[in-house]
Every structure is written in C-alpha cells, then in structure tokens.
Amino acid sequence: MQDFSFVAGDYDVIVIGAGHAGVEASLAAARLGCRTLMATLSMDNIALMPCNPSVGGPGKGHLVRELDALGGEMGVNADKTCIQFRLLNTGKGPAVHALRAQADKKRYQLQMKETCENTEYLDVKQLLITELLLTEDRDAVRGVRAETGEIYLAPVVVMATGTYLKGRIIIGETQYAGGPSGQRAAFSFSDSLARAGVALMRFKTGTPARVDARTLDFEEMEIQRGHEDAPNFSFLTEERTREQVPCYLTYTNEETHRILRENMGRAPMANGIIEGIGPRYCPSIETKILRFPGKDRHQLFLEPEGLHTNEIYVQGMSTSMPMDVQIAFLHTIPGLRHARVMRAGYAIEYDCIDPLQLKASLEFKAIRGFFSAGQANGTSGYEEAAAQGLIAGINAAMRIKGEKPLVLKRSEAYIGVLIDDLVTKGTNEPYRIMTSRAEYRLLLRQDNADLRLTPHGRRIGLVTNARWAKFEQKRAAIKGAMQELKERLIRPSQETNDRLEAAGLLPIKTAMPVGDLLRRQGVTYAHLAQVFSLAPLEKDVCEEVETMVRYEGYIQKQLDQVAHVERLEAKLLPESIDYADVPSLRDEAREKLAAIRPHSVGQASRISGVSPADVSVLLVYLEQRRRMRQGERGGETRV
Structure with missing residues (x-):
C-alpha cells in the first residue's frame, strides 16, 4: 500500500530533469496550458552543457531548426547566447548545409533558466526524484516521490534524466558515483524503473579536458573564424549583434599516438573498468588510435566555453585516461605544449532505457501517461535530446487534453527519422542523428524547416500569432515568386539577349519561362531580378526559391518515393493482432513484430529482421482479414 500522506503538489504534467530534453518538454507542456512541474537535481544547472559548448552541426542543426519551427526554445536561446556561427558543408548540396554555433555555455544556461522561471503554468523545483508512482494495477502513472519525502501527483510524467541514472565517473583507475560536471547521480529512480518493468x-x-587559454600558443594553430552571413537558428531572430570569437584548429601527431599506445593497458575501456557501450560516432582519442592505426594525425578544435572564462574545450580528444597520461599527450600537440588542465577529461556510465518500449509518441507502451525523452532513450547530443523533449512535452499535453499525439513522419522531419529509428530499430549504442540516416534529405533541408513544420506547431497551439504572421508572409512571397518564374515567358529577341549579355549571362535561343535560367551554372535570382525587373526578395525567400527551382526534378522524384511509401504507412496493423496466428511469417520476424508491435506495415518494414517477404505476408494477411470482415458484414445484412 503506497503512502500518500505528504502530497506536496498536484499537476497535469511532471518532467523529471532540466537538461535540454527536460526544458523543452516542460516549456511545451506549460505553453499548451498544462500545469507543469520541472524537477531538477540543481537549479544552477538548468540546460547545462556538460560536453561541447556548441549547438548544431550536420543533422543536429536540422533538428534545431525543426524544433524552432514547431515552437521550441533551443534555437531562440542559441541565437541570443552563442558567440560564433558557421555554416558547414557549403561546398556540397543544400540538403547537407548545416548551421553550427559555439555557445557561451553559462549565458545559455542563465537565459534558459530565466525563460523557464518566467513561463506561466511552469513550476521549477530542485528535487531528487527517487520513485515513479503507479496506479494499483501498475499500468499507468500516478506521480513521483522525492528523496525528502514529498509526493507530487500527475496523470502524466515525462522522464528526461539524461546521464544521471546511476551515473559513474571514470578517470583512469579513479571512479566515483556522479553525474556530468561533478553533479550528483540518481540511484533510486533506476531501481524504481526496474520494479515498474522497464528494461x-x-x-x-x-568528454575531453578543458585547458587554460592563457597557457596556449594560438600562433601554432590555424584560426577558425565564424561566418558573418550564416543564418540564424530561429526563424524569429531578426539579427545577431554579438561579436563572434574565433576557434582554433590543431592536430595530434605520432608522439601523441605513441604515448597513448604505450599506456593503452591503463585505459578504462581496455582494463575492464568501463562496462557501458560508448558512441561509435564520437569515440575517445584512445579508441581512435586503436580503430585507425594507420592514421598519422587527428584534428582537434579548440573551442572557447564563453566570453567570461579562460576554459577552452579540446574538441576531438574525449578521454578517460589517467591524468598523467592526459597531461603527457596534451603537451605533444602544437599550441598545447604548455597547456594547464582546468578540468580533466572523463568517461561517464549511466542507465538508460531500451527505446523499443516506446510508442512513436514517446509514451511507454505498457505504462499509460509515462513518457521518456533525451539521453534516457539511448541517444547522444543536446539537439537529439531537445527534439525528443519537445515531442514528449507536446504529447504529454495532448494526452491531458484528450487529443491525438503529434507523430512526425520520416518524410517530413529529421525529428521523425530520429524517433522512428529509436522506437522501430532500437539502438545498441548512444544514437546520433546524421544526414545519412534520412532517406529524403533533399526534402528535409534546414532552410525549409518552417515550411514543413510550422503548420503543425500552429495546429497544436505552440506557434504564436507573431510567428504565424511572419511565416505566412514568407510562404506567400515564395509562392508569388515561384508563380512569376514559371508563368513569365522570355523570348530570344535581340533586346532580351543584349540585356542578358550586359548582365554577364549567356543568350537564349528558344522561348522559356524566366525561372529556367536559374538552372544555369552561377545564375542567381538577383541576376534575373536585375535583367527582368523581378520583385525583390528577402535573403531567405530568395535562397528557398533558388533551391526549389534548381532541384525541382530531384525534389519531385523524392516526393514520388514518399507517396509510394505512404501507401504502406496507411496500412495499419491492429493492436490486437497475434503474430503467432499469421501464417508463413519467419520465426525471427514473428518474434520482432510481437515485441515491437508496429502500428503500420510501413513501420514493420523498417524493423531489423523483418524481410520484404515478411512484409508481403502481412499485406496478404490484412487483405484476407478485410475480405473476411466484409463477408461477415454482408452475411449479417442478408439475414
């Protein structure tokens, strides 16, 4: 019998954790009108950046812009507090262009803390949650218990615990219980989850060491400046006025690698101290040395942690080596030969859930009202966490309101790719979003995130009137420009060709829509506006129009592919289906389908271990089931 004698509060939604997932979940739920409690281990570490002081990058920048288009906060906060912006992959196509920014990590935290504390319907409390409280039949949440005995009740709980569950810090042979950046770890809540049947x-x-900027020789490194013309993360930000600070590039060398190889026996990953599975796409420096024995150097980026600190983050040199080894190999690197370490690099082990237990809404299949988001779901990265937090917060509010959850498709958002990968395929290592994971990269560009997702945000209630007005203005400008480019014909007259040549463009030989000229190498909308007196466009509208025209054929091809896949997505699998009764399924497919319980044939087709032949069997089964039910209804009518 549970003791509810000390009920300290009653809410609609409780969010456990105030990292990047927790703040987005809390803000979304509160902004949608739900009385929300955000419980954090420390009020001083809301939106903490315990690893790299940056936002965005390939795939990750796409997530931030999508999150912003839906009404999330990370993009807005990054534009206010970041100190360098760069647009990556500009030498490649627009599908993989990616914004990345260096954050002033303390300003980022303080700004997000201020936002949370001043959001209506949101209470922020410093609490260590020790227990998930369930109903008597243990299939729905009732609330949470804190270590000091308080009970907070709510029909919906969002777990956003990051890397704090049974966290263990490891530096060489030194190990101790703790969370990131020396914070407390949470032990009892893991045990509570296990009792609730959560796998x-x-x-x-x-994370790498932080070094003192005053002890570095920047002249031995390559300077990496920001891009003044890089776009903003938020579609709402008008301009950035903050001065950009430089980063620096340097490299390891054979002496660095020799020291690491000679001490590999002392590496926790080699001597058995580390038990958890690490990220494949963000390996430690000792893992890099083992994995790429023939590579003679690895690049390192020296990134400032803020405007008012001397701490420099050594990006690319995550390590859990003993401190004498860390100092020794750092001093072999150009620019770091006299570096003083301010914080040691370390590894952290933690508990997380198997995400196959979740629906696409991020609600647990077996526990009503219990959602999970962020690194607790086996992901890595601030951006992945924030994206999940936003969706979990939205769907927590949708459950309270009795409305359908927001589930984004793979064809309309990287957020959809991220969540579908987690709940359909699971992960056996910390999951990181990458552009290569998306089948429809050309449709999911960072520049058109607002066109794809702002209508969703408006429908659910997160997009404000001001954002919607700005969005409609942009959408109308794009539509008008595209219409003029398609409908306005130009003919190969002497006057037309003289004007083209005067603008440095080749003459035309046949009549064509003026927009066809944009498909020529080096031709921009500005050129055409000059020659043919087209309406002037804002920079973001101009770039969108140019991309849509130049890649029209490729975009249409991907839209056709989406339409084909959508037919499988539309074929829903009954929740009551017993896969043991489906004839001709292979044993592996039967087992995987029964465990994951996909909602559609499309989702079933993406499960590892389900073959195209198994998909065909499901389609036949659904058709036979449909015909049988039709026959039963027809028989009842005849009687």
Whole structure:
C-alpha cells in the first residue's frame, strides 16, 4: 500500500530533469496550458552543457531548426547566447548545409533558466526524484516521490534524466558515483524503473579536458573564424549583434599516438573498468588510435566555453585516461605544449532505457501517461535530446487534453527519422542523428524547416500569432515568386539577349519561362531580378526559391518515393493482432513484430529482421482479414 500522506503538489504534467530534453518538454507542456512541474537535481544547472559548448552541426542543426519551427526554445536561446556561427558543408548540396554555433555555455544556461522561471503554468523545483508512482494495477502513472519525502501527483510524467541514472565517473583507475560536471547521480529512480518493468541498458559517453587559454600558443594553430552571413537558428531572430570569437584548429601527431599506445593497458575501456557501450560516432582519442592505426594525425578544435572564462574545450580528444597520461599527450600537440588542465577529461556510465518500449509518441507502451525523452532513450547530443523533449512535452499535453499525439513522419522531419529509428530499430549504442540516416534529405533541408513544420506547431497551439504572421508572409512571397518564374515567358529577341549579355549571362535561343535560367551554372535570382525587373526578395525567400527551382526534378522524384511509401504507412496493423496466428511469417520476424508491435506495415518494414517477404505476408494477411470482415458484414445484412 503506497503512502500518500505528504502530497506536496498536484499537476497535469511532471518532467523529471532540466537538461535540454527536460526544458523543452516542460516549456511545451506549460505553453499548451498544462500545469507543469520541472524537477531538477540543481537549479544552477538548468540546460547545462556538460560536453561541447556548441549547438548544431550536420543533422543536429536540422533538428534545431525543426524544433524552432514547431515552437521550441533551443534555437531562440542559441541565437541570443552563442558567440560564433558557421555554416558547414557549403561546398556540397543544400540538403547537407548545416548551421553550427559555439555557445557561451553559462549565458545559455542563465537565459534558459530565466525563460523557464518566467513561463506561466511552469513550476521549477530542485528535487531528487527517487520513485515513479503507479496506479494499483501498475499500468499507468500516478506521480513521483522525492528523496525528502514529498509526493507530487500527475496523470502524466515525462522522464528526461539524461546521464544521471546511476551515473559513474571514470578517470583512469579513479571512479566515483556522479553525474556530468561533478553533479550528483540518481540511484533510486533506476531501481524504481526496474520494479515498474522497464528494461534498462548501460551506456557510456565521455568528454575531453578543458585547458587554460592563457597557457596556449594560438600562433601554432590555424584560426577558425565564424561566418558573418550564416543564418540564424530561429526563424524569429531578426539579427545577431554579438561579436563572434574565433576557434582554433590543431592536430595530434605520432608522439601523441605513441604515448597513448604505450599506456593503452591503463585505459578504462581496455582494463575492464568501463562496462557501458560508448558512441561509435564520437569515440575517445584512445579508441581512435586503436580503430585507425594507420592514421598519422587527428584534428582537434579548440573551442572557447564563453566570453567570461579562460576554459577552452579540446574538441576531438574525449578521454578517460589517467591524468598523467592526459597531461603527457596534451603537451605533444602544437599550441598545447604548455597547456594547464582546468578540468580533466572523463568517461561517464549511466542507465538508460531500451527505446523499443516506446510508442512513436514517446509514451511507454505498457505504462499509460509515462513518457521518456533525451539521453534516457539511448541517444547522444543536446539537439537529439531537445527534439525528443519537445515531442514528449507536446504529447504529454495532448494526452491531458484528450487529443491525438503529434507523430512526425520520416518524410517530413529529421525529428521523425530520429524517433522512428529509436522506437522501430532500437539502438545498441548512444544514437546520433546524421544526414545519412534520412532517406529524403533533399526534402528535409534546414532552410525549409518552417515550411514543413510550422503548420503543425500552429495546429497544436505552440506557434504564436507573431510567428504565424511572419511565416505566412514568407510562404506567400515564395509562392508569388515561384508563380512569376514559371508563368513569365522570355523570348530570344535581340533586346532580351543584349540585356542578358550586359548582365554577364549567356543568350537564349528558344522561348522559356524566366525561372529556367536559374538552372544555369552561377545564375542567381538577383541576376534575373536585375535583367527582368523581378520583385525583390528577402535573403531567405530568395535562397528557398533558388533551391526549389534548381532541384525541382530531384525534389519531385523524392516526393514520388514518399507517396509510394505512404501507401504502406496507411496500412495499419491492429493492436490486437497475434503474430503467432499469421501464417508463413519467419520465426525471427514473428518474434520482432510481437515485441515491437508496429502500428503500420510501413513501420514493420523498417524493423531489423523483418524481410520484404515478411512484409508481403502481412499485406496478404490484412487483405484476407478485410475480405473476411466484409463477408461477415454482408452475411449479417442478408439475414
């Protein structure tokens, strides 16, 4: 019998954790009118950046812009507090262009803390949650218990615990219980999850040393300046006025690698101290040395942690080596030969859940009202966490309101790719979003995130009137420009060709829509506006129009592919289906389908272990089921 004698509060939604997932979940739920409690281990570490002080990058920048288009906060906060912006992959196509920014990590935290504390319907409390409270039949949440005995009740709970569950810090042979950046770990809540029947995994991540900027020789490194013309993360931001600070590039060398190889026996990953599974795409420096024995150097980026600190983050050198080894190999690197370490690099092990237990809404299949988001779901990265947090917060509010959850498709958002990968395929290592994971990259560009997702945000209630007015203005400008480019014909007259040549463009030989000229190498909308007196466009509208025209054929091809896949997505699998009764399924497919319970044939087709032949069997089964039910209804009518 549970003791509810000390009920300290009653809410619609409780969010456990105030990292990047927790703040987005809390803000979304509160902004949608739900009385929300955000419980954090420390009021001083809301939106903490315990690893790299940056936002965005390939795939990750796409997530931030999508999150912003839906009405999330990370993009807005990054534009206010970041100190360098760069647009990556500009030498490649627009599908993989990616914005990345260096954050002033303390300003980022303080700004997000201020936003949370001043959001209506949101209470922020410093609490260590020790227990998930369930109903008597243990299939729905009732609330949470804190270590000090308070009970907070709510029909919906969002777990956004990051890397704090049974966290263990490892530096060489030194190990101790703790969360990131020396914070407390949470132990009892893991045990509570296990009692509730939640399957847990053990993962590991790490971070490099921070070094004192006053002890570095920047002249021995390559300067990496920001891009003044890089776009903003938020579609709402008008301009950035903050001065950009430089980063620096340097490299490891053979002496660095020799020291690491000679001490590999002392590496926790080699001597058995580390038990958790680490990230494949963000490996430690010792893992890089083992994995790429023939590579003679690895690049390192020296990134400032803020405007008012001397701490420099050594990006690319995550390590859990003993301190004498860390100092020794750092001093072999150009620019770091006299570096003083301010914070040691370390590994952290933590508990997380198997995400196959979740629906696409991020609600647990077996526990009503219980959602999970962020690194607790086996992902890595601030951006992945924030994206999940937003969706979990939205769907927590949708459950309270009795409305359908927001589930984004793979064809309309990287957020959809991220969540579908987690709940359909699971993960056996910390999951990181990458552009290569998306089948429809050309449709999911960072520049058109607002066109894809702002209508969703408006429908659910997160997009404000001001954002919607700005969005409609942009959408109308794009539509008008595209219409003029398609409908306005130009003919190969002497006057037309003289004007083209005067603008440095080749003459035309046949009549064509003026927009066809944009498909020529080096031709921009500005050129055409000059020659043919087209309406002037804002920079973001101009770039969108140019991309849509130049890649029209490729975009249409991907839209056709989406339409084909959508037919499978539309074929829903009954929740009551017993896969043991489906004839001709292979045993592996039967087992995977029964465990994951996909909602559609399309989702079933993406499950590892389900073959095209198994998909065909499901289609036949659904058709036979449909005909049988039709026959039963027809028989009842005849009687």
